[in-house]
Amino acid sequence: MIDHEKIEQAVRLMLEGIGEDPEREGLKDTPARIARMCEELYGGMAEDAGTHLSRTFTADNSEMVIEKDITFYSTCEHHILPFYGKAHIAYIPDGKVVGLSKLARTVEVFARRLQLQEQLTGQIADALMEHMQPKGALVMLEAEHMCMSMRGIRKPGSQTVTLAKRGIFETEPALEERFFRMLGR
Numbered sequence: 773m774i775d776h777e778k779i780e781q782a783v784r785l786m787l788e789g790i791g792e793d794p795e796r797e798g799l800k801d802t803p804a805r806i807a808r809m810c811e812e813l814y815g816g817m818a819e820d821a822g823t824h825l826s827r828t829f830t831a832d833n834s835e836m837v838i839e840k841d842i843t844f845y846s847t848c849e850h851h852i853l854p855f856y857g858k859a860h861i862a863y864i865p866d867g868k869v870v871g872l873s874k875l876a877r878t879v880e881v882f883a884r885r886l887q888l889q890e891q892l893t894g895q896i897a898d899a900l901m902e903h904m905q906p907k908g909a910l911v912m913l914e915a916e917h918m919c920m921s922m923r924g925i926r927k928p929g930s931q932t933v934t935l936a937k938r939g940i941f942e943t944e945p946a947l948e949e950r951f952f953r954m955l956g957r
């Protein structure tokens with residue numbers, strides 16, 4: 773899936789482009805190192821959230837389930853710089869629940885790609901709806917973007933917050949209010 777040779781060529785060219793010597797001691801192995809790192813950072817592209825979310829259990833419970841403070845790391849597709857923070861996921865089961873670790877795995881599947889935070893938020897919510905068929909799903913991401921902290925407007929610590937609502941969360945505002953209360957906001 774990941775073409776190491778292409779990545780190595782590109783990194784060597786980039787190093788030359790910024791005036792570096794790709795052959796010097798400290799940089800000699802950097803192209804190969806970055807190619808290996810890409811396997812991990814973009815490994816989500818080869819994965820399908822369905823493999824995690826289709827392992828459901830039957831449950832009578834139709835009370836809101838919340839998994840909060842799921843740490844994630846992703847990469848912004850505009851700058852190829854990290855953005856990272858916390859994901860909070862809620863869903864209202866319709867006879868089916870998943871193991872809580874599966875929600876964190878779903879976040880990983882979509883975070884380990886080049887992303888936009890808004891798109892990442894929506895993809896997690898859509899995957900829940902598609903593979904678990906709950907009555908509704910809500911995903912909230914809070915993240916710091918290195919492209920805003922170490923370059924551009926340089927505002928370290930500022931958090932970008934995105935929200936995606938699906939199903940019953942779109943029509944019943946009281947559920948969203950409950951989510952925020954349970955989150956402690």
Ligand code: ZN
Binds near residue numbers: 848849850851852853
């Ligand atoms: Zn960016």
